[in-house]
Amino acid sequence: MRLNIQKLLCEEGVLPFSCQVDPTGLDFPSISRYLSPISVVGQVKSQAEVLTLTGQATAKLSCICDRCGREYVRDAVFPLDAVLAAELEDEENPDVFLLQDDCVDLDEVATTAFVLGLDSKLLCKPDCKGACPTCGHNLNDGPCSCKQETDSRLAVLGQLLDEE
Ligand SMILES: [Zn+2]
Ligand SMILES: [Zn+2]
Incomplete structure (x- = not known):
C-alpha cells in the first residue's frame, strides 16, 4: 500500500x-x-x-x-x-x-x-536436536536405534562383555 x-x-x-x-x-x-x-x-x-x-x-x-x-x-x-x-x-x-x-x-x-x-x-x-545422519529419525522425538558413536570406555566395556 x-x-x-x-x-x-x-x-x-x-x-x-x-x-x-x-x-x-x-x-x-x-x-x-x-x-x-x-x-x-x-x-x-x-x-x-x-x-x-x-x-x-x-x-x-x-x-x-x-x-x-x-x-x-x-x-x-x-x-x-x-x-x-x-x-x-x-x-x-x-x-x-x-x-x-x-x-x-x-x-x-x-x-x-x-x-x-x-x-x-x-x-x-x-x-x-536435529536428525540422525544415518536413518534420518528426528532426534527431538527421542533417540533412534542406530548405533551411536560410542564413548571409547563403553567400547572397551562392550568388548569385555563380548568376550564373556
Ligand atoms: Zn528442528
Ligand atoms: Zn538413526
Missing part, C-alpha cells in the same frame, strides 16, 4: 497506518508457506523536518527447521524503523526510504524489514 504523507511534509504531526502486504514472491528456502499476509501497523512522525516510520510487521509462517528438517509454524515479528526522505542523500543507508509523489511504499518498507529481520538459521526450537 502507498501511504500519502503529504500533510506531514508541511507540518509536524503523526500519521498512523495499518495494512496487509502480500508476501507472494518473497522466497526463502526455509519458509515453506505463508499462512497469513504480512500485517503492518505503525506510524509516520514528522518532527524537526525529519520523517520517521516506526511500527511492526507480523506474519504467520510455516518454516522448515534448518537442523532437523521438520516443518513448524512460527509467528514472526519484525520491527519497522525507517527514515523517509524526499531525496536520497546517502544511497548506502538501507534504513532510508525515498518518497514517491509524497507517498511511502509500505510494501517496500515491510518486505525490507522482513528480509533483514529473518534469522539466517531458522530452528524449530533453540535446542533442536
Whole structure:
C-alpha cells in the first residue's frame, strides 16, 4: 500500500497506518508457506523536518527447521524503523526510504524489514536436536536405534562383555 504523507511534509504531526502486504514472491528456502499476509501497523512522525516510520510487521509462517528438517509454524515479528526522505542523500543507508509523489511504499518498507529481520538459521526450537545422519529419525522425538558413536570406555566395556 502507498501511504500519502503529504500533510506531514508541511507540518509536524503523526500519521498512523495499518495494512496487509502480500508476501507472494518473497522466497526463502526455509519458509515453506505463508499462512497469513504480512500485517503492518505503525506510524509516520514528522518532527524537526525529519520523517520517521516506526511500527511492526507480523506474519504467520510455516518454516522448515534448518537442523532437523521438520516443518513448524512460527509467528514472526519484525520491527519497522525507517527514515523517509524526499531525496536520497546517502544511497548506502538501507534504513532510508525515498518518497514517491509524497507517498511511502509500505510494501517496500515491510518486505525490507522482513528480509533483514529473518534469522539466517531458522530452528524449530533453540535446542533442536536435529536428525540422525544415518536413518534420518528426528532426534527431538527421542533417540533412534542406530548405533551411536560410542564413548571409547563403553567400547572397551562392550568388548569385555563380548568376550564373556
Ligand atoms: Zn528442528
Ligand atoms: Zn538413526
